[in-house]
Amino acid sequence: MKIIIxxxxxxxxxxxxxxxxxxxxxxxxxxxxxxxxxxxxARENPVEAAFLxxxxxxxxxxxxAQKLREIIPGIVIIxxxxxxxxxxxxxxxxxxxxxxxxxxxxxIAEAIERxxxxxxxxxxxxxxxTFGKFDMFVDGQVVFFANNKAKELLALCVDRRxxxxxxxxxxxxxxxxxxxxxxxxxxxxxxxxxxxxxxAEHGLADVFSNNRGECSIDCRKVDCDYYRLLEGDETARRxxxxxxxxxxxxxxxxxxxxxxxxx
Numbered sequence: 564m565k566i567i568i569x570x571x572x573x574x575x576x577x578x579x580x581x582x583x584x585x586x587x588x589x590x591x592x593x594x595x596x597x598x599x600x601x602x603x604x605a606r607e608n609p610v611e612a613a614f615l616x617x618x619x620x621x622x623x624x625x626x627x628a629q630k631l632r633e634i635i636p637g638i639v640i641i642x643x644x645x646x647x648x649x650x651x652x653x654x655x656x657x658x659x660x661x662x663x664x665x666x667x668x669x670x671i672a673e674a675i676e677r678x679x680x681x682x683x684x685x686x687x688x689x690x691x692x693t694f695g696k697f698d699m700f701v702d703g704q705v706v707f708f709a710n711n712k713a714k715e716l717l718a719l720c721v722d723r724r725x726x727x728x729x730x731x732x733x734x735x736x737x738x739x740x741x742x743x744x745x746x747x748x749x750x751x752x753x754x755x756x757x758x759x760x761x762x763a764e765h766g767l768a769d770v771f772s773n774n775r776g777e778c779s780i781d782c783r784k785v786d787c788d789y790y791r792l793l794e795g796d797e798t799a800r801r802x803x804x805x806x807x808x809x810x811x812x813x814x815x816x817x818x819x820x821x822x823x824x825x826x
Contacts, residue, residue: 564679565592565609569601569627570616570643579614579643582671589675598622605634612639612678614662636703639678659798689770691721691787694806697813701765712737712750713757716778717771718810722819724790725782733778736815792823 566589570576576594583589592610595601598619604610613631617624628640645664659681662674690700697718699706708714715737720728734747737754741747755773762771770784782790789809791799809823810816 564588564611564675564682565590566612566614566675566678567591567593567595567601567604567610568614569595569598569619569624571596571619572616575616575643579671582666582668583614583675585668586672586675588679598624598627601627602630602634605631605638610635610638611682612641612675614641614643614674617642617644637682639681641674641678687784687786688765689767689785691785691789693718693721693787693789693810694802695808695811697721697810701767706761706765708757708761710754710757713754713761715813716751716754717758717780718813719815720771720778720780721787721789722810722816723779725779727777727779730776789819789823792826 566583568576568579568583568591570579573596576596580591580594583591592608593601593604595604598621601613605613610631613628615624615627619627622630624642624644628642631638631640639659641659642661643664643666644661660674660677662670688702690703692698692700697714699714699717708717716728716733719733719736730748730751731743733754734741734743734751738747738750755778758771758778759768759773762768767784769781771780772778788799788802792803803823807824809820
């Protein structure tokens with residue numbers, strides 16, 4: 564993993580370098596005391612994670628993190644600070660983790676491992692947001708669905724967490740109260756076709772599949788706040804606590820929302 568370190572104190576940079584260099588699979592791509600130099604490096608070189616001090620003159624770590632994200636949207640940001648109160652500021656700009664000083668080699672090793680796992684997750688092109696309203700993002704851009712039922716069908720597949728969804732189950736949720744006849748089956752097929760076309764247009768045909776009246780998504784190929792929460796991810800837990808709403812536009816999602824509220 565290629566990381567950079569930014570701290571206005573040379574001693575802090577040296578100490579972090581010494582501890583981080585012993586972590587297997589870690590490459591310190593750059594160590595900087597000047598945030599501007601770090602930005603210049605990031606514009607020209609691949610960087611997977613940045614460890615940033617927060618209290619720095621000229622440009623503090625919070626501003627630097629925002630600028631790094633503009634250059635490398637998928638970069639993992641980890642703050643290194645001696646001030647616990649900065650933690651909330653860190654999470655507000657969507658920092659991924661933070662270390663408090665003083666730290667030791669074990670702390671750094673754990674932070675780098677977390678950064679490595681997050682980096683793998685961030686490289687997934689599809690992000691499914693379920694807290695609040697449901698949306699799908701590809702490469703950071705929201706995806707528009709011409710067919711609203713196609714979008715809802717995808718949401719239902721997301722709720723199944725990779726499990727198969729039968730045509731009968733989909734019709735029961737998406738066209739509640741409608742007779743299960745040829746007309747409603749055609750509506751289902753149109754939704755399926757729209758979903759397949761949408762994923763194919765983004766070069767993601769392997770994410771969504773349907774066969775013999777069943778459809779599903781491959782959970783291994785997407786990132787999702789709901790899945791992260793179930794895995795015990797702290798950032799996802801904080802996001803859930805802020806909204807406490809799960810796919811709010813769909814009445815069938817209330818059952819899962821009740822389960823999440825009970826956690």
